[in-house]
Amino acid sequence: MADRLLVLAQFYLNPLETERWNTSELGRLHRLLFSYYRDSEYSVRDILRDLSPDCGELVIRGIVFGAPVNTSRLFLKRPTSSNVCCIFNYRRASYSRFATKRAEDDDEMRAVPKVVFESNSILNSVQFVLQGTPEEDMTNTFNTNNAFQLTIFPQEDYATLQSTTLGEVLVDHNTIVEIPIQPMFFTSAKEVHGVPPHIRRCYYPEEGSRLLNQTYYSLDECLLVCRIKSMVDHCGCVSPPMGGSSLDVAFCMLPDLPCLMRWKTIWYGYNEFSFLQSKDEHLAQRQCEQCLPTCNGVSMSITTNVAPLRRTYNNTVYFTGLLD
Template sequence: MAFKKRHIFDLRVVQSQQHMSKSLEGHRNSNSTATFSVLSHGHSRRRFKYYQLRLIWNWFTESLRNYCQTTSLHGFSYITRQDISRNERFFWLFVVLSAIIASISLVLVSLYANRETPTVTVIESSHFPTWNIPFPAVTICNFNKISKTKALNLMRNMQLPPNVTNEHLQQLFNLTLLPVGNTISNDSLQIYDNILNMNNITLTELSKQLSPDCLEMISRCIWKGINTRCESLFQRIMTLEGTCCSFNYFAALTNNFPTKIAYQVPKRPYRVTGCGYPTGLSVLLDPMVADYYGTFFSGFGFRLLIHNSHNFPDENAESKVVTSTRESFVRINPESTYATRDIQRMDLKWRNCLFGNERKLDGLRRYSFINCMFECRMRMTLEICGCLPAYVANNGTFKVCGVLHLNCIIESKRLYSRALANLGASLSRVRRTTSFPCDCLPDCESNLYVSESTMGRLEVNYSSRRSSSSSQTDSILVHVFFSDLMSTRYRMEIFQNWLSALASFGGLLGLILGFSIVTAFEFVYFLTFRPIFNYINRDRD
């Protein structure tokens, strides 16, 4: 029986298996090598970055150590000294850090104070010549607002509707005064309006026809010791008190002087070169006692309003009262304030004031805080009543208030006495407000005319040559003049300009740290120039 031969192992199979196992092992080895190479490469990058940071840190600490050893700043050298203990070095480090924090805090406080008070007004001189300050405007307002002679003549010539008596007409004449007091019934206002419509006359024209004439009130004028025609000095203007006569008034865009003397009117306010009443304005006033018809005062006389020539005469003006049979001396002590060029270049939100040519007003020549407030009140009246009072300059685009608007004018006039008239605010709100009403900023430059007056009995013989129908003892003589050749001048300037700010900051930093511009340059030098120089020198070596 034959047996089949069987090989213990097949060489070809073994070789193929060995080759396969080697290939698998090689693949495993290659994968493990690749993985190891990737891990080693990432670790090397991290080590390289750490090495770079380490170099930068070492360079920075070395430069800072060298700076502390060589700088002139107080206390820095003790931080890096090796001959003292570590606790002492930490102590000096605490002292230096505290000084740095304190100096920075004081600098910030100084900056905050500069922002809170960007401008300051100081006395520049108490011997400023008064001839450099314009003479003030002098506005004369009669106590009597209606001429009795004119009222009686007009009353006889006016037509009246049926069932209307002369008493109604008399009440209508009284309404030409400044509307004050209680409101008037609508029925009465309608009667007064019918009277004016029947006679084809407006309330403004009626007020002009009934008010006394300036030439009748002012009998004699002396300017700088020279007798001058009063009509060339005084012009008729409308004020809150009605019709008045004003000298040296340049607030309005146009004047009311007669055409025949227009060439004599100066283009700018008058000035004087001396002091005392012979160098100022002297006027002889006639109160026309027999012509009194309607007045707010119990006596006979005039009210003087002394104000800036470019300001509207309102209640803010210096006010003096002169009565009959008296001679009054009104002494003026002017004060002038001007702003430096730094103020002019300063931003408006920081200086918080305006110059006369920086904002235009309607009907007034120059900007001032007083003129702006007056315009604001008139604009408020226009919004409430839909018209403007007769004493406001009107270019014809706005309606002029008539008789039917008197109650509205009376109501709006009551708001004038409030600090924030446009807001109708109470006193508690005024105390909390931080802005000016109506966006009216104060004046950067202004002239203030502080006055004081004395009076005595007028000598009767002085006015003996005066041609007037009233009694000689009713005359009033007024002298308005500068009391001294010198005055006080104020200067408005920046609280801290760049030079004073540099001195302030340098003083604070120098007091605490001994800081100077050279030490600041030293710090920059040790961080920039010195490493560059060291690198260049190393390459040469």
């Protein structure tokens, strides 16, 4: 059964995947899940989260501003477009399709202590020790290596690698990785406000809100909405890990997987015979040219400093402290 449930991982938006099952097999698993949930709709997003390791199993030790912390209280387990992540300092409402689950997730988020940074300093930082999963674990992976994947994003944005404009970092085993985050604040003169957005190449808050028809705008948010609209155009539904609580859209289920797989080949543009596609199929490959950065606010840049972690020092094994 575990092997069959791996087909749910194809709802993630990782490119270059091949279909695991045919349509009839997907239909049988679809009916099985319907019966398991008492002939009511099942949430692929919540199932994927329940099948993933808890954050306390992955982030086993931590220090915040020089003091040890309970990492289980600081991290939230949330499905994203590419996998289930343990998210630190997250401040975005739940994406579950069920109201009771959304309320439970939001209560959990409000209970997590807020960490506010004031400067880039070793004395004003967080340090975490990550624990790898054993080889016999059934966790489904997409990368050829087994490094940890860290995605950096603003705390109000949806955590998606496909949209993030800040970046990702791969942390190998037995290494210490320092990630300074440098903010750059910017603003624009009043005269710029009268220039059309397509010329100044940025949006003011009220313009971005009108574009997305929601109160929050960012470049990442616009790219997220663009991808969701592209899925709906092509398949009539959105992949459950991508659906947002603020969007009134239908969620794709197992019988929709073949269409989503076809959407991915078009969106990512790796079809070797694209000249044979019909014009309708190009609806999926949006360029998202309407998505622009904000005209004032803060921009973040990241760098990494990597050093190997020695298991011993002068023939002495680490027994105490964060490196134990």
